[in-house]
Amino acid sequence: MRRIKKEAIEKKLKELAKDYRIFAPMNGDVKETGGEFEECFPRLSGKCAFLPPEEEILRYKDGKVEETPEDKPIILFGIKPCDARAISLIELAMRDEKFPDVYFLRKKEKGIIVSIACKEPGDTCFCTSFGHGPFSTQGSDALLVEKDDYYLVLGNEKFFKLFGEGEEAREEDKEYFEEAKKRAEEKIEKIPIDNLGEKLLSRIEDPVWEKISRKCLNCGACTFLCPTCYCFDIQDLERSWGVSRRRYWDSCMFSIYTKEASGHNPRPTHRERVRNRIMHKFSYYPYLYGEFGCTGCGRCVVYCPVNFDIREVLKILGGSG
Amino acid sequence: MKNPYLPVIVKVKRAYFESDDRSLKTIDVEKPEGFSFLPGQFCEISIFGRGEAPFGIASAPSEDFLRFTINKAGYVTTAIHWLEEGDEIGIRGPLGNYYPVELFEGKNVLIVSGGFAFTTLRSLLLYLLEERERYKNIILIYGARRPDLLLYREELFELEKREDLEIHLTVDTEFPGWTRHVGFVPQVLERVNPPAEDTYLVMCGPPAMIKFTLPVIEKLGFPPERVFTSLERRMKCGIGKCGRCNIGPYYVCRDGPVFSLDKLRSLPREY
Numbered sequence: 215m216r217r218i219k220k221e222a223i224e225k226k227l228k229e230l231a232k233d234y235r236i237f238a239p240m241n242g243d244v245k246e247t248g249g250e251f252e253e254c255f256p257r258l259s260g261k262c263a264f265l266p267p268e269e270e271i272l273r274y275k276d277g278k279v280e281e282t283p284e285d286k287p288i289i290l291f292g293i294k295p296c297d298a299r300a301i302s303l304i305e306l307a308m309r310d311e312k313f314p315d316v317y318f319l320r321k322k323e324k325g326i327i328v329s330i331a332c333k334e335p336g337d338t339c340f341c342t343s344f345g346h347g348p349f350s351t352q353g354s355d356a357l358l359v360e361k362d363d364y365y366l367v368l369g370n371e372k373f374f375k376l377f378g379e380g381e382e383a384r385e386e387d388k389e390y391f392e393e394a395k396k397r398a399e400e401k402i403e404k405i406p407i408d409n410l411g412e413k414l415l416s417r418i419e420d421p422v423w424e425k426i427s428r429k430c431l432n433c434g435a436c437t438f439l440c441p442t443c444y445c446f447d448i449q450d451l452e453r454s455w456g457v458s459r460r461r462y463w464d465s466c467m468f469s470i471y472t473k474e475a476s477g478h479n480p481r482p483t484h485r486e487r488v489r490n491r492i493m494h495k496f497s498y499y500p501y502l503y504g505e506f507g508c509t510g511c512g513r514c515v516v517y518c519p520v521n522f523d524i525r526e527v528l529k530i531l532g533g534s535g
Numbered sequence: 536m537k538n539p540y541l542p543v544i545v546k547v548k549r550a551y552f553e554s555d556d557r558s559l560k561t562i563d564v565e566k567p568e569g570f571s572f573l574p575g576q577f578c579e580i581s582i583f584g585r586g587e588a589p590f591g592i593a594s595a596p597s598e599d600f601l602r603f604t605i606n607k608a609g610y611v612t613t614a615i616h617w618l619e620e621g622d623e624i625g626i627r628g629p630l631g632n633y634y635p636v637e638l639f640e641g642k643n644v645l646i647v648s649g650g651f652a653f654t655t656l657r658s659l660l661l662y663l664l665e666e667r668e669r670y671k672n673i674i675l676i677y678g679a680r681r682p683d684l685l686l687y688r689e690e691l692f693e694l695e696k697r698e699d700l701e702i703h704l705t706v707d708t709e710f711p712g713w714t715r716h717v718g719f720v721p722q723v724l725e726r727v728n729p730p731a732e733d734t735y736l737v738m739c740g741p742p743a744m745i746k747f748t749l750p751v752i753e754k755l756g757f758p759p760e761r762v763f764t765s766l767e768r769r770m771k772c773g774i775g776k777c778g779r780c781n782i783g784p785y786y787v788c789r790d791g792p793v794f795s796l797d798k799l800r801s802l803p804r805e806y
Contacts, residue, residue: 271540272540272541272542274581274583274584274625277544277623278544279541279542279543279544279625281538281541307775307776308776310774310775310776312539312774313539313774313775313776313789314536314537314539315539315776316536316537316538316539316540317540319536320536418803419803444776444778445777445778445779446771446772446776446777446778447771447777448586448587448771448772448777449586450583450584450585450586450587452584456583457583457584459540459583459587461777464771464777464778464779466778466779471769471779472768472769472779472780472805473769474767474768474769475608475609475610475612475769476608478742480768480782480805480806481805486803486805489803490781490805493783493803494778494781497784498781498783498784501784502784
């Protein structure tokens with residue numbers, strides 16, 4: 215563990231804005247900044263740095279197809295550890311031997327993710343349910359813990375090379391770290407997830423889905439704000455010089471997401487769509503990649519306009535509620 | 536890292552209407568160099584400025600062009616219907632899996648199809664006929680509402696003359712000059728009564744046909760693990776990333792479109 219002056223890191227980040235695109239929480243959302251950041255739990259998660267809401271994937275110009283050129287590398291700074299972890303979860307789906315998602319992976323490989331430990335978790339957080347927590351380092355190149363005018367840093371070479379090494383942490387720093395970690399973890403509600411994937415699978419035709427999905431408006435807020443949701447739509451935009459093919463965030467909550475040209479829709483009602491969202495995160499994702507597609511950040515609970523609480527759903531379906 | 540989103544530009548070699556009502560158009564396009572596939576796979580066709588949509592490959596792997604037959608249904612397919620010889624389009628592929636032709640070796644193969652779902656089955660049929668001696672009996676049962684809606688019918692009428700292949704073509708109702716079967720596919724299947732023993736069944740058709748054919752298949756004694764079908768879903772990326780075509784944990788674009796009935800029965804009915 216190292217300790218680096220806050221000032222030094224803040225100053226360095228502003229300098230790095232010359233050669234990097236800096237994404238950080240600002241005015242309540244993660245967005246591109248000039249190196250400024252604010253300490254908050256942003257509404258829009260860190261995924262928007264590596265999987266932007268709108269992104270060109272190719273150009274068609276003068277009868278030829280061109281790959282979209284790479285931009286400057288990205289520094290994603292100041293997000294919570296759950297958001298950093300979420301990006302590593304998205305990576306599981308994007309990293310594919312036969313069909314790698316090059317636009318995500320190139321950004322990810324050159325990018326740097328710096329998270330700030332979550333000393334004051336909210337009452338909708340449930341990250342510890344998944345074996346990680348407010349001080350988790352998974353997916354982060356460095357984890358910073360605020361202490362007075364210093365950051366205590368658990369980082370890799372990539373981080374220290376850019377931000378400097380500071381000094382070796384003192385014994386009291388390590389104690390502070392452990393204590394803060396323990397205090398934060400204790401505040402977080404744990405949801406039982408034993409064999410959740412199998413339990414869900416066995417209840418796929420259960421009438422309870424009807425009840426669970428009834429109040430959902432299918433507005434899609436949960437999926438856009440979710441740090442692990444990565445579904446996208448592809449559209450062509452005609453420009454004076456040719457065609458720009460772009461991808462946009464999409465949501466499995468929308469009926470048109472699966473509706474076919476014939477009018478047939480394989481997921482025609484709220485029941486199938488809500489079921490797919492829950493199953494994808496808690497049954498299909500673990501089946502495919504060995505990890506739940508949820509970090510327990512609680513955004514879908516906070517921002518749902520009808521108070522759909524995924525924790526309650528998991529308790530019902532996991533058999534403990 | 537190879538970019539899987541970039542299409543290859545190819546020229547349309549031929550474009551013609553397949554049916555009298557102009558709802559179905561066939562395009563034969565140049566086959567890009569090194570393009571190799573097996574029957575059942577599909578391509579994403581790009582009409583730049585309009586978008587991309589997935590279509591099964593109807594040509595045989597050995598043919599020197601790629602064939603697609605397209606029903607005019609939406610935004611992209613309408614633009615495909617405007618294509619003429621010499622126009623350029625983009626294609627990505629081959630994508631998806633294929634009919635398990637390795638399993639068919641030394642076995643009987645029964646192909647059951649209805650309407651314009653026949654496309655990839657033309658590819659399969661020609662593929663099987665190329666190395667005819669590897670398979671036992673090959674039977675095709677194929678129906679449509681009207682004779683002009685039977686895809687590639689001139690070619691099928693020629694194939695009917697072969698002795699090493701049994702073809703049953705049917706239309707829903709009597710038509711002047713039509714001398715083959717009359718009736719729906721499941722009825723003809725029951726009438727033909729093919730043996731289920733040692734036989735693999737490949738079935739593609741509209742939902743109504745599938746619905747009424749399934750009980751017949753069961754009655755004939757085909758176990759679900761020897762029945763294969765190809766599914767269609769709305770797709771965008773075609774490579775298992777954009778998310779929409781999943782059935783349970785499987786993506787129709789990447790893990791399908793070919794599934795055994797056995798596998799489908801273990802999944803939520805989202806197709």
